[in-house]
Amino acid sequence: MSELGPLTGEPLALDLVNTRTAGGDLLTTPAELRAWLRLQADRLPLPEVLTEADVVAVRRVREHLARALDRARRGDEPLAADLGALNRAQRAAPAVTELSWNGQAVTAARRRVAGSAGERLAAWLAEAAAELLADPAVTRVRECEADDCVMVFLPAHPRRRWCSAARCGNRVRVARHYQRHKPPA
Known part of the structure; x- marks a missing residue:
């Protein structure tokens, strides 16, 4: 992961897209995927074992999502291949x-019981x-305005x-301040 760690706190799908940074890919190994999943522990199950194939499966979803998102947020039709892959x-x-009984009421929990961990x-x-x-x-999703950033976010404030x-x-802000106050050359 980057020195600051991944950006989290956006909708889960945006957090996934944001594992691609200007500095590289934050999901290249099972250990990196596990670290990211720990940050998402309240939203995703953490498999006991993760493999290279699991990393490939997650990265494949991320790439199809990133392309579809890039088009959808602009109001354009995503490619059928990307939607089909998702x-x-x-x-x-x-x-x-x-469904289960917790002693007082029926509870319902979403589970995925078929397929490999990946x-x-x-x-x-x-x-x-x-x-x-x-x-x-989705049409409100924005790219960060910093020159060297590729992150996307869903703004709560316009x-x-x-x-x-x-x-x-x-x-x-620091760069702007420096430009305004730098000594003459």
Whole structure:
């Protein structure tokens, strides 16, 4: 992972896309995937064992999502190949709503019981991608305005310009301040 770690806190699908940074890819090994999944522990199950094939499956979903998102956020039709790949990823590990009794009431929990660990993980992520792409808010997804940043975000406030005020926003403000106050050459 990068020295600052991955950007998290956006919708899960955007957090996945944001594992591609200007400095490289944050998901190249099972250990890196496990570290990212720990950051997403409240939203995704953490498989006991992760393999290179699992990393490939997650990265494949991420690439199809990134291309579809790039088009959908501009109001353009995503490529059928990208949507089809996301649909296939979900079908590889279908979700079921498992009912149980907790002693007081019936509870329902979504589970994926079929497929390898990587297929189940890719299916969860493809489902998050489907939810984001079908949400009308997808057209509000923005790219960070910092020159060297490739992160995307869904702004809660219409004036938000950076992926993170603490990361890019601060760097941009410091650079502007330096430009205004630098000594003459």
